[in-house]
Amino acid sequence: MVKPELENKELFKSGHTACAGCGVAVGLRHIMRALGKDTIVVNATGCTEIFTSAYPKSAWAVPYIHCVFENSAPVAAGISEALRAMGNDHTKVVVISGDGASYDIGFGHMSGMFERGHDVLYICYDNEAYMNTGVQRSGATPWKAHTTTSQVGKQIRGKMQFKKPLTEIVAAHNVPYVATSTSAHYADLQQKVQKAKEIKGPSFLNVLMTCVPGWGTTPSLSMQYLKDAVDTHVWPLMEIENGFSKLSMKPEKKPVEAYLKGQKRFRHLTEEDIAEIQEMIDERWDHWVWKEKVDQERKAGLEASE
């Protein structure tokens, strides 16, 4: 008999079958805590579907629907329109999809949903490859990372292409609220989910989460890698509200080795590779700092003229 104070009263229950140290499970707990009970979860195929809804059990204490890889955005759009027709203006429809479903397979449908402007919060949990089927490369896999379909040999050393800038692509749809976060920055993540929940219309969150077998990391360090991803500027935490971007955190820069070391998918990197990655990251970070400055000046100017 379990003690009452050791009972899980959250909306995302224990007993799911995620790997030990799963970053996605941590993130889903934070997301569900911020969303509350009045939520309908639409979940595309991916790790989340597999580990939370192994038949006949479910880890969700809210209404939950699973749909095929590409379909989560249209299904959510349909639910939100049905709720509107029924006069329900309080239940929030939330899509939870992996990077495979958002960056690649469901991309067109997601784009359509944002263009039509349905009242849906789309959360992409980005663990940077198709982890559920055994680590295949996706549009989200970073440059030079090893996956089973971007092998490391003499000629080709990991993924040859760069990561797709999905956050910016979604922001270009004129979505009112776009943000990035990670599952280790729980205050930041919960704040952003709550903010997105209040918006009537589409909103998008891109959340970086670790994958222990896919990244080849130690389970106990799952949260540390995500903190390092932010501290090394690999994954800037930001918000783009009505087109005005703002960095949520400007940490003192750590060298990128702090993030890359210890991850098996990056163990083949040479010093030149790391120097090149560092250069790319610095360039991206400078771009975001510059963009924030321009956007905030423009916003202040618009507010002054009103």
Add this chain to the structure above:
Amino acid sequence: MKPANGKPGTSMENKTGNWRSERPEVDQSKCIKCGQCQLNCPDGCIFVTEKGAEPNYDYCKGCGICANVCPVKCIKMVPEEK
């Protein structure tokens, strides 16, 4: 026949604790009850009670995140022996 299809929260029947090779042990005299372990646990199975942090071994998979995020390092991972 009763339909078995996914009732909310039925995953609680899966006792994932038997996956574990190491278990977290808390020195409750050192615990400052900050709640970092409770927040960062992927399985939602360590809780801050009046005495301090206390794991629920029914679900703990032994990943060790709690021991890693603990600011006062009062959680130790101990190998499970049978």
